[in-house]
Amino acid sequence: MFNNAGITGPNKNSILDYTKSDMEKIVGVNLVGPFLGTKHAARVMIPAGRGCIISTSSTAAVSAGIASHGYTCTKHAVVGLTKNTAFELGRFGIRVNCVSPHGVSTPLATGFVNMTNEEFEGLIASVSNLKGVILKAEDVANAVLYLASDDAKYVSGQNLVVTEGSRSVIRALMCSKYNNGCGYVVQWLVVVLYFYVSRKVLINLLSST
Numbered sequence: 001m002f003n004n005a006g007i008t009g010p011n012k013n014s015i016l017d018y019t020k021s022d023m024e025k026i027v028g029v030n031l032v033g034p035f036l037g038t039k040h041a042a043r044v045m046i047p048a049g050r051g052c053i054i055s056t057s058s059t060a061a062v063s064a065g066i067a068s069h070g071y072t073c074t075k076h077a078v079v080g081l082t083k084n085t086a087f088e089l090g091r092f093g094i095r096v097n098c099v100s101p102h103g104v105s106t107p108l109a110t111g112f113v114n115m116t117n118e119e120f121e122g123l124i125a126s127v128s129n130l131k132g133v134i135l136k137a138e139d140v141a142n143a144v145l146y147l148a149s150d151d152a153k154y155v156s157g158q159n160l161v162v163t164e165g166s167r168s169v170i171r172a173l174m175c176s177k178y179n180n181g182c183g184y185v186v187q188w189l190v191v192v193l194y195f196y197v198s199r200k201v202l203i204n205l206l207s208s209t
Contacts, residue, residue, distance in 0.1 A: 008068070058075040058100050097160065
């Protein structure tokens with residue numbers, strides 16, 4: 001069973017602009033959808049004593065500031081649902097996992113940022129940690145096929161993150177270049193500065209002991 005339906009919701013960066021109806025709509029698709037899919041798949045798989053359930057999450061579930069509040073919340077929730085149901089259903093021989101892809105040029109993604117496939121892939125490639133490779137939909141499909149195969153027969157309750165090693169900077173650059181906003185860029189710089197200062201403080205403390 002593969003729960004792969006999802007929407008991005010409105011492209012609103014501020015929680016002040018995000019409405020209750022915005023949140024309810026995206027929760028209804030991105031979270032309630034996988035919940036129902038998992039529930040009814042389990043209903044069939046439990047009597048069989050075996051099965052595999054996979055859901056699509058996102059790198060927004062493991063990084064902050066790269067998607068809207070609604071999208072981020074629902075993808076975090078998919079990971080939680082995956083882990084909880086894996087714990088429950090393991091005794092019936094059912095494996096439950098999810099996959100969290102990075103920036104893939106799909107109609108959903110390009111429509112969200114109003115770009116062509118070439119523009120979107122060019123943006124991702126320009127800030128990618130792994131040069132010479134562009135993530136394609138078939139790469140995500142291969143990750144899902146692995147989780148569904150016997151090669152992953154002892155893998156359950158896992159979130160397979162499909163990324164090249166850097167996650168948080170993409171949304172910041174997109175906001176800065178295409179949305180005329182600097183909020184996410186500022187957040188990113190603050191995080192970098194925080195860790196730099198923390199490291200210096202720790203080194204000084206260790207040196208003084």
